[in-house]
Amino acid sequence: MDAADRVTDGWEPTLAAALLGAERAPPPAPGLLTALVAESDPGAALLARLAAEGVHHLAGTELGPEALAPIEPREAFGPECPPAAATRLYGLLTEGYSARSRVEEWFELAAAAGSRPPAWLFQVLMQQRDSLPTTAPAVIGAELDWLARACGEAPDQGAETADASDWTEGTVAERRAAFTALRVRDPEGARAALEPVFRKEKADAREALVHALATGLSQADEPFLEACLDDRANGVRLAAQHLLPRLPDSRYAERMAARARAALSVESKRKLLGGTTHSLVVTLPEESPELARDGIEANQWERRGGGARAGLLRAILARAPLHAFAAHPPRLWIELALRSEWADPVFHGLFSAAKRTLDPAWAEAMADITAEAYEGKVTGVRRTNEVLGMWAEALDLLPDAAWEARVGALIRARKIEVVLAVLAQGPEHFSESFSATLLDWLAFVTRGSDALRRDLAKPWVIARLGDRLWPSDDSAASAAAILARLPEEDADRLRTQLTGLTGVLELRAAIRRDFRPETTTGGTAQG
Structure with missing residues (x-):
């Protein structure tokens, strides 16, 4: 770059020229700003130079040499999207x-x-x-x-x-995030650093930091969490009560296992003609300070309804380790629970324990027994909406592929009432094959009777399927075809849901088309 190409500060020479006047001022020195002036009239050209040099001069006012230092290169994730x-x-x-x-x-x-x-x-x-x-x-x-x-x-x-690595400074949220990051790197070291200063922290900070122990949680954290059960702050106690059931070998789990075995037992009797009958013996627990310390207390609704002890039973079973029920197979416990007069607290307590651990044997048994119970195949259990709800909950414990396989069988069997109930739960996203099966089922139901279409519209399940179905062009086209074939006289509720479903699937399919290399234009986003 030669001298004529440098953008120097020519403010003072230009200002002096303006004071002398265009006719008496010397010609301007060559430079980039001078070259930008296109006016042919000397006076106009001088005013244009004055304006350009003035802006250039003010742009650098009060800036030190560091202002001219280049910033670091921009790190890009990859090439630009289409x-x-x-x-x-x-x-x-x-x-x-x-x-x-x-x-x-x-x-x-x-x-x-x-x-x-x-x-x-x-x-x-x-x-x-x-x-x-x-x-x-x-x-x-x-x-x-x-x-x-x-x-x-x-x-x-x-x-x-440096700031992110220090969990002792900042807001409560910042400290929790930094402590969580430390737990990822060094779980033992993080807890060891927390223990000597824990009691000096304010209640909200203690609560947040105990919650952060969920990251990297292990049996080594048990003594510290056990001590937190006696903390003066309720939030800290609740945080510890939430984490301790996840440690099956903790003292907390041992106490819950003992309480569960005291509350539930199986009584077996041999029949005269052979075989054995089983019955569930339920002993409702009593409220106590020891239970309260472990977070087992009846809520206000249970107290008003006279079901405080049933609420305690449900809470104990929900927090007990599944090895507390190892004396009998899961299927027997669940079947006896459904037959019991205390079916609701016992089943849902066991369900919560199975959900916490995601034990496959318990999940399979719950799905099998609740299905049989709703189909009238379990003696002493009536086919009710409550049992149907239990079935839907039990299916939700299964892995996504297993859930889809079972619900796919229900769809092929045309069990519309059951399918509508279970669709309210299940995987967050459906596979391509299951999505095609479900859309075919929707087409079948919408071509049925007015009563079927009314049943389809009632639970508002259809409106929430757009985020879960496979977002392909075929799915969007199938939904649009279902909507187009919907009888004109149908109520607005089903039409509204199918319209929303079609719009969401069309948008999701369009977003995917946008990322294809051959796509050159984008459509207007529609929600």
């Missing part, structure tokens, strides 16, 4: 709260594709940074951090790292 995907993201970001789940889905797809938003979206992304989904930082977080530092809106990387 233009259609970028246009779609802008529409989703500016659409409002209704598009939040679609924004999360967009970033999941971007991460899978290894692409990122283009720079022209940085402004709107910065404005909404605090509300972006958890999937966004992996894709755009580094670039937004870079932009914040370049604009002087964030500390440098070294300071940020």
